Amino acid sequence: xxxxxxPLIRDTASQFGAGVPYALKVLAGxxxxxxxxxxxxxxxxxxxxxxxxxxxxxxxxxxxGYIREPDRIEIRYVNPVPSSEPTVPAQKEEQGQEQGRPxxxxxxxxxxxxxxxxxxRVTRRLQRNAPDSYAALRAGAxxxxxxxxxxxxGIPIPVELSVLWLLTAGDxxxxxxxxxxxxxxxxxxxxxxxxxxxxxxxxxxxxxxNADRPEDERITVWKPTWIPVVAVxxxxxxxxxxxxxxxxxxxxxxxxxxxxxxELDTLVTYLEEAADMLEAPALLRGTSPD
Numbered sequence: 697x698x699x700x701x702x703p704l705i706r707d708t709a710s711q712f713g714a715g716v717p718y719a720l721k722v723l724a725g726x727x728x729x730x731x732x733x734x735x736x737x738x739x740x741x742x743x744x745x746x747x748x749x750x751x752x753x754x755x756x757x758x759x760x761g762y763i764r765e766p767d768r769i770e771i772r773y774v775n776p777v778p779s780s781e782p783t784v785p786a787q788k789e790e791q792g793q794e795q796g797r798p799x800x801x802x803x804x805x806x807x808x809x810x811x812x813x814x815x816x817r818v819t820r821r822l823q824r825n826a827p828d829s830y831a832a833l834r835a836g837a838x839x840x841x842x843x844x845x846x847x848x849x850g851i852p853i854p855v856e857l858s859v860l861w862l863l864t865a866g867d868x869x870x871x872x873x874x875x876x877x878x879x880x881x882x883x884x885x886x887x888x889x890x891x892x893x894x895x896x897x898x899x900x901x902x903x904x905x906n907a908d909r910p911e912d913e914r915i916t917v918w919k920p921t922w923i924p925v926v927a928v929x930x931x932x933x934x935x936x937x938x939x940x941x942x943x944x945x946x947x948x949x950x951x952x953x954x955x956x957x958x959e960l961d962t963l964v965t966y967l968e969e970a971a972d973m974l975e976a977p978a979l980l981r982g983t984s985p986d
Contacts, residue, residue, distance in 0.1 A: 832868045842862070868930060877970055925938060
């Protein structure tokens with residue numbers, strides 16, 4: 697059984713401690729011998745195994761997620777997890793789907809793979825052609841951090857977003873530019889929460905005014921199921937793209953309360969198109985990352 701650890705995972709994991717690369721090497725050997733040693737992570741198609749912090753020198757406790765196929769295993773995320781924190785986003789398991797799309801386990805497994813594959817295409821191209829942007833990517837968020845954000849938003853986070861945030865918790869930008877075509881940036885989890893709260897507050901104000909407006913003149917600037925994902929730049933959250941948890945489609949948002957833009961695409965196709973543009977710069981409609 698071949699066990700693969702993508703370069704971005706190796707790079708970020710090595711920052712957690714000098715003993716982490718060796719711990720991953722040992723784990724890879726164990727997974728090659730016993731692919732079923734992990735347990736369900738709470739995300740479709742991804743299994744998780746934990747490394748105790750006392751097992752290896754200079755290595756914290758780690759939660760490691762991997763996807764298993766008939767002839768290969770690929771590590772999808774490596775995150776340090778304090779022993780007092782949960783390693784699985786249990787809140788997601790407990791929440792219903794009232795505000796989200798109905799669960800389809802088979803489709804979610806495909807989505808997990810598509811998001812991971814598209815993002816790895818993006819990071820491979822950044823590593824080769826835009827090393828500053830590659831270095832500005834944050835390590836993946838832990839399942840507990842995603843569960844906390846989900847609690848803050850008050851809605852289930854779609855599986856495609858959970859997978860993306862397990863792979864990277866956002867983009868700090870290089871020379872003021874983001875890692876995506878057009879210099880857009882993946883928002884950090886803190887930025888997502890802040891933008892969401894701001895837009896919900898704006899909608900609450902509009903709802904107060906809407907009470908005195910005719911029905912056909914009422915204004916909607918934000919819906920509870922819209923989750924900010926992409927900003928126009930690393931330090932500019934005045935506009936960007938949101939993911940509608942109810943439909944799975946992206947749309948445009950702006951801090952200035954313009955009417956929301958039409959739905960564009962799914963997160964999967966957006967990342968696939970971003971990878972296409974980075975691999976074929978002639979397709980870029982704007983400037984490219986550094």
